[in-house]
Amino acid sequence: YKTEDGLPLNSVHSSYRDKNGSLWFGTTGxxxxxxxxxxxxxxSAAQGLASNVVISILEDRRGNLWFGxxxxxxxxxxxxxxxxxxxxxxxxxxxxxxxxDKQGSxxxxxxxxISQLVKYPNGQVHIQTYTTxxxxxxxxxxxILEDKHGNLWVGTVTYTIEQxxxxxxxxxxxxxxxxxxxxxxxGGGVSCLDSNRRQFTTYTExxxxxxxxVRSMLVYSGxxxxxxxxxxxxxxxxxxxxxxxxxxEKHx
Numbered sequence: 001y002k003t004e005d006g007l008p009l010n011s012v013h014s015s016y017r018d019k020n021g022s023l024w025f026g027t028t029g030x031x032x033x034x035x036x037x038x039x040x041x042x043x044s045a046a047q048g049l050a051s052n053v054v055i056s057i058l059e060d061r062r063g064n065l066w067f068g069x070x071x072x073x074x075x076x077x078x079x080x081x082x083x084x085x086x087x088x089x090x091x092x093x094x095x096x097x098x099x100x101d102k103q104g105s106x107x108x109x110x111x112x113x114i115s116q117l118v119k120y121p122n123g124q125v126h127i128q129t130y131t132t133x134x135x136x137x138x139x140x141x142x143x144i145l146e147d148k149h150g151n152l153w154v155g156t157v158t159y160t161i162e163q164x165x166x167x168x169x170x171x172x173x174x175x176x177x178x179x180x181x182x183x184x185x186x187g188g189g190v191s192c193l194d195s196n197r198r199q200f201t202t203y204t205e206x207x208x209x210x211x212x213x214v215r216s217m218l219v220y221s222g223x224x225x226x227x228x229x230x231x232x233x234x235x236x237x238x239x240x241x242x243x244x245x246x247x248x249e250k251h252x
Contacts, residue, residue, distance in 0.1 A: 016057035026054025048081035058098040068095030089127035109141030145173035164200035184214030208244030
């Protein structure tokens with residue numbers, strides 16, 4: 001979809017499909033846009049969104065939508081926005097990634113560390129921030145993942161090229177059904193850390209990946225993964241056959 005199809009802005013930073021099937025698009029200056037299958041609706045700072053630059057999107061188990069922006073995080077309950085920023089205890093206002101863990105806590109990765117937000121039954125909210133002072137290897141957090149054992153993986157530079165990671169700049173994380181952890185990097189392709197946490201396997205353009213700058217990934221099934229790249233389109237990896245199929249503008 002482009003502006004000629006009704007999309008208010010062509011510059012989209014993030015996208016998300018909610019439980020009802022609506023598509024949400026975070027833009028780089030026009031707020032967030034919802035497409036319900038028939039029409040587009042825009043939510044911006046005028047309606048209470050923290051910022052019109054939306055970097056990340058998350059739907060929680062209650063159906064609320066969370067938007068990570070350049071000015072903190074916004075929670076939309078279907079009627080109004082509730083915003084949290086550094087003045088409330090958030091590590092930084094540049095919220096690049098978000099996660100709701102199995103316990104119902106929310107985690108926000110920023111350029112200044114990672115924050116945990118806990119909502120109590122009485123409505124009170126507590127935000128705890130972790131930085132390099134608390135043992136975080138780097139304050140620049142780009143991705144967060146909770147694995148099946150309840151461990152949190154934070155994409156910074158904990159695992160580095162010295163341990164076999166393709167690149168130190170990790171943009172996204174995913175876990176497959178075997179417990180392998182996948183790292184999408186910005187310039188080094190994709191690395192897979194085996195479930196025993198002993199060995200990395202890296203896939204790059206040489207192996208068929210569309211582009212070595214990987215922005216997003218999705219585990220579609222036990223053996224199929226999708227990678228969104230910067231400028232190369234989308235790559236589909238058949239992990240059984242170890243082969244890539246790439247899709248770009250020329251495929252529609």
